[in-house]
Ligand SMILES: [Zn+2]
């Protein structure tokens with residue numbers, strides 16, 4: 165047992181149940197983030213079927229309507245995010261965004277690195293670079309960190325692909341949560357810029373990390389900004405894709 169586990173017994177980030185102390189190796193891989201029951205719920209979420217391609221979410225590459233309109237046809241994700249009820253997926257996202265519990269990041273990064281490496285080995289070159297959609301300033305002030313950057317850095321550690329903060333957030337914009345698709349698109353226009361201090365990305369393949377993709381407005385805008393620097397390819401990835409994307413598209417038909 166690690167000394168800290170003795171003082172502060174680890175709890176499941178899904179349900180709060182006290183967990184058995186995990187070995188150092190399991191801890192490093194974030195494998196002690198969930199209790200067995202929440203972990204099973206998480207695994208089921210990865211296997212839930214995509215409404216468009218019918219593949220399990222873990223194998224689905226469908227991007228949102230808005231992303232496709234901009235020629236961004238691929239989005240890797242682990243599961244869908246329905247918002248309700250408060251299950252393992254939502255708790256994991258909450259833990260990432262709001263708590264100082266680094267197990268959520270390690271767990272999410274370990275989970276994400278598998279589909280990313282699988283895709284990269286087939287479709288991307290060897291010159292890869294990881295970056296993230298920068299968090300809103302308000303979120304950084306409230307919680308003290310950029311969870312997407314932490315997630316991307318963890319991914320970098322696991323995959324040995326270098327991490328670079330390629331994007332900057334120029335203005336905060338409104339919180340996207342309660343905006344519709346068109347309002348979201350307008351809200352992120354001009355929000356991001358290229359970090360001039362970052363390495364040149366011309367001809368390189370970028371893995372762009374975010375936590376949740378809802379309409380895809382932010383990740384789309386980040387892709388547009390990155391494209392100006394002429395990378396060879398950009399692969400957007402997220403933990404969860406909001407299932408609403410598909411229901412809204414169904415309404416369009
Ligand atoms: Zn649990």
Ligand SMILES: [Zn+2]
Pocket residue numbers: 214215216217218219224225226
């Ligand atoms: Zn799909």
